[in-house]
Each structure stands twice: as structure tokens, then as C-alpha cells.
Amino acid sequence: MKKNSKLTSKDEKELISKLINGDQSAFEFIVNEYHNLMLSVSRAIVGEAFADEVVQDAWISAIKALPKFEGRSKLKTWLLHIVSNGAKSRVRRENRSVSLDQGWESVSADKFDNTGHRFDDVLTWDETTPEDLLANDQLQAVIETSFQQLPSLQRAALTMYDMEGIKMDEVCNILDISASNARVLLHRARTTLHQCIEKFQDAE
């Protein structure tokens, strides 16, 4: 089974058929492939306290509904909609609003003069390709830690859009947020991780 999220529809049909036939390796595959992503969406919508429970319920619903899965969407998107619906039901009674962290700055205000121009030069990074950056184990650990400290909505938006290649309108549907909010979340997440790489580069 391919070890990445880009399964073709043929791969998916094969995977679903194996799941329906009770193939243990197929179950291990989908859990390893999608559980963390489902947890990210669940945490973003319902918060840390109920996230695990919502994902567990989503898995049960998905497994029961699997024989009826018609393949009109990708398996990944289908699973994310199940977890998203479960999480939304869970919070329906609460007055949840998307927190966009008022006062957040993409770059600290003290980096600009009163005309909005930068005081300092921005230099090119020594390690410019992802492969160069990844060759540095310490930096990789710094990025992972910084990612885990992002607010859950930012993590979910970043994971779905930048890592999983899910389209923006799907991301908005799954997280139940507007496109402008999703873009703000995405930019904030990217900027925070950029700052963590920048700090690391400056310290090197």
C-alpha cells in the first residue's frame, strides 16, 4: 500500500475492498494514514477535551458506513467530513466563534519605521531548499515543536491545506469557517513557523 496521502481512485477502491473484507493491513494503513489528521480537525472544532472521543465515534461511524461509500469524494475528505460533522454536533449548543487572536502581528511592529518600511535587512537563508533545511535535525525538531504550539485551528488549516493539499473550499467546509478566516489562520501558522526558522538561522 502506498505510504502517502495521494492515493489514486484505483488505490482507494482496492483499499476499501480490503477493508470490507477485513484485511488487517488495510485497517492499519487507514488508521496510520488518517487518524492524526482526523484528530487535528477534531481538536480545531471541539477542543482538546472531547477531541479523542469525537474521532473514535467518527471511526465507528465510518467503518459502519464504509460498504455504502460511493467514492464521490476522496476517502480522506469523506473521513474528515464525518469527524467534522461529529465535532460540530458536539459543540452545536455552545456559542463557538473562531478566535483569530486579536492583536496578532505577522512581523513584530518594531521591525518597521513609521512609514511601514523595515529597519533591518532581510537576508537570504543559508539553507534554502526544504531538503537543506531538513538535513538539519535540530531545525526539524524546532519546527515540530513550534507546530505543536500553534492554536489548534491554525494547525488544522495548515495541515489540510499545505500538507494534505485539500482545496481551500473543502478546508472551510470541514472547519466551518469563512475563506477569509481560513486564509488568516493559514498565514498566521506559516508566519509563526517562518519566525521559528528565522530565529534558528540567526542563532546559527
Add this chain to the structure above:
Amino acid sequence: MSECKDIAEEASNYIEGNLPLSKRLGLFFHLVWCKCCRNYLQQIRSTISTISVIRPRENDNTDTDDLAKKLRALSQQDSSD
């Protein structure tokens, strides 16, 4: 006239092409003469590529093998009902 601060705030939207033409042109002309902002934009692009390669994950202590076994057992139980 766009400023460095505008580039910092709109970098993602500029990269994704999510801006009205007038705003996009304003940022484009700023980028033509401001090397700092060109470097900044390049750094944001590198950050996006790096994230998509490194794929950081949620903190999670789930025993995935055990979960897979339980889900398989559930599916078998459902199919025999």
C-alpha cells in the same frame, strides 16, 4: 504605495493569488525595488515547502495498532449481523 508591512501581512495571499488586482500590483511594484521583501517572500515560500516535506504531526498517544484491530473487529461483527 505598498510598504514592507503590507508584504508581511499579505504574503500568503500574494503567493496564493488571492488579492484584488490593484493590491497585487501595489505589492508587485514594492517587491521590484525592495530586496528585503523579495527575500522575505522567498523565505515564506521556503517555509511552505519545508512544512509540506517535514509534515509535522499532532501530539497523539493513540495506540494505532490497537485501534486498527478494534475497528477491524467491529467491521467483521457488523458484516456478520
